Amino acid sequence: MTSLGSFQIPEVLVVSTVTCNVNNNDTLLSSYSKPHSTDKNDASPNEMIIGADRSESSANNLMDWIVPSTSVNQRMRRIEEILDSIPYFFSSMLDDNNLQRRLLVELGDCFLVSSPKLKREINPESNWYLVILEQNEILKVKVSYRDKTLKIWNGKSATLRQYIQMRSLKTIERPWKIIPEQLTKKMSTIPQHAFPIDDSIFPLGTLSRKTFNFDNKRWIPVIEMNITDCSTDDLKCLIAEAEKRRRFGTIRIWRLWGICEYGPRNVSLVLEDIVYGSVAGFVRTSLRPQEQQCKFAVQIVDGLRSLEKYGFIHCRLSIDVCLLTYNYNVKIAIYGLTAGELYPTYVDLDDVDQCRWLPPECLPSSGDTPAPYNASGMIYSLGVILWSMFHGGALPFEDEPAANIRNRQYRIQNPLYIEPELVPSEIRNVILSCCSEDISLRGRLKSIKIYLRNYFAPLI
Structure with a gap:
């Protein structure tokens, strides 16, 4: 038998700006958070010159992994620090376009996402999209890292912050600490799992499908895992460990949206929704x-x-x-x-x-x-x-x-x-x-x- 270690395939791919039709009819009754406007005079996170005193704490929020001090890895670390400081960066958490449509409700709503890592969509010159709701369409504007900051890919010298300000866009922030009122019962429009997930596979807690309300207009389906049989100290450790995994994972990993604390002994993990259920049940x-x-x-x-x-x-x-x-x-x-x-x-x-x-x-x-x-x-x-x-x-x-x-x-x-x-x-x-x-x-x-x-x- 031969090993599989000798295969090599080039992966040079290109993507173009994407638009799609959108229809926003879903609303809720109460408000818990509001879109963040960059019209304020506070400094833009993506334009900060991150000093040495911040680099260690920023890196610890990722995976506690140590990056060697080479020019390439220093650049990567700086990019991670910038992204970690942008409250409206969703990474690839919105890989399902239906989720993007649910969050983009008013004209000018926007957020930053990672470029899809699919062969037909990768753009080697642009690693992120600023996703914007325009009249009857969703516009995806390419964003790249140049001159130690994030800039609009074909916008000459315009930084991401400047572009958002010039167009009076409203950034939608990604929550992490979720309050109990933001989790409500599953919307009737969200179908049940066709291939149910075996709850016994997840002994940490009880699974249930919920609606995660960003505010009174924006919501997405999620799965709540209510943690059972844990002491207060154990829950504190779990919450601290979850914080380290805030941005951990890819589109192939079932990721965390955040933590919901109902009380000192009642805590839930809020995870991405799973549309169909179990692969085992499917096959x-x-x-x-x-x-x-x-x-x-x-x-x-x-x-x-x-x-x-x-x-x-x-x-x-x-x-x-x-x-x-x-x-x-x-x-x-x-x-x-x-x-x-x-x-x-x-x-x-x-x-x-x-x-x-x-x-x-x-x-x-x-x-x-x-x-x-x-x-x-x-x-x-x-x-x-x-x-x-x-x-x-x-x-x-x-x-x-x-x-x-x-x-x-x-x-x-x-x-x-x-x-x-x-x-x-x-x-x-x-x-x-x-x-x-x-x-x-x-x-x-x-x-x-x-x-x-x-x-x-x-x-x-």
């Missing part, structure tokens, strides 16, 4: 087209690759953490998967259902300590997820007794059987590579992502 209900499942495979690998880049080890990987949202896109859940923790930090060898997805080296063996679950373990779990998805959501080793599922030697000697008619050869290659006993043959998520994109680029 179990009927035989799905291979092309669609190949698209899911690329998206799952993309999400795990984004975690790998941050050194994030997902200790509860299974098909059950893959969720199906707008336009049948996949997001990976990382929050709420263990009681008392924001995200899992250990593997539980006493849980046979978790052991199904673990590599053999992480399982018990007489006289030998199990290896720690790490990046290579995640790659093995990815292979098992792909096997499950292309076999109708089957559980790995479903009919085996718990002793065999937990047994390292049994698992090595009895690999999962791949049905040739169900699994395309390219996916089969990935499964075999990921699930190899030889860790060196599993490759890296980066190479697996490139390999799959090489074959399935038209599906992305």
Whole structure:
């Protein structure tokens, strides 16, 4: 068997300004926050010269990761500091265009978003869009980083702040600390999950679909996870940890909108809405087209690759953490998967259902300590997820007794059987590579992502 590490594909792509029709008819009864106007005389966050005394605290708000002192990484750090200080920057949280339409209500409403990371839409010269509601259309204006600030891409020397002021635009801020009155019951226009999410997968709290009201005119659907069985001290730790993940994730990760504190012992995580529900439920209900499942495979690998880049080890990987949202896109859940923790930090060898997805080296063996679950373990779990998805959501080793599922030697000697008619050869290659006993043959998520994109680029 050969590894997948030698594939290389160039990714040079272009995007143009986008407009779309919009109809805003939805309103609510009460107001909790108001659009922020830049007509005030306060300094623009994106024009600040961030000094050394602020750089450390700004970076800590991201991921506690340390950037080497090279000119390129200093530039990246400065950009992150600028973006972190802009209250109307939503990153890619509004990747579903329907959410953008719900927030843009009045003419001149605007916010800043990241440029979509899709091949057909990436513009190498512009990493962000200023999204503006104009008469009967939504305008997306390209924004780039030049001269140590954010500027309109084709606007000569106009900074982002100057452009907003000249056009008297009203910026819509992204909330984080959400008050209880802003969370109301799910709108009747939002359909129920077609493929319900298994609540037992999220022991941290109770899931419910809600409406998140930015103010009396702007709302979006969300999922609330009301945390259960946590002490006051544990909740404080959870809130502090969530604050660090405020901007963590990509469009392939199920992300946090914010925190809602009902009281000292009653706290909820507010997460992105999931439109359809569970990938496992989706593939179990009927035989799905291979092309669609190949698209899911690329998206799952993309999400795990984004975690790998941050050194994030997902200790509860299974098909059950893959969720199906707008336009049948996949997001990976990382929050709420263990009681008392924001995200899992250990593997539980006493849980046979978790052991199904673990590599053999992480399982018990007489006289030998199990290896720690790490990046290579995640790659093995990815292979098992792909096997499950292309076999109708089957559980790995479903009919085996718990002793065999937990047994390292049994698992090595009895690999999962791949049905040739169900699994395309390219996916089969990935499964075999990921699930190899030889860790060196599993490759890296980066190479697996490139390999799959090489074959399935038209599906992305």
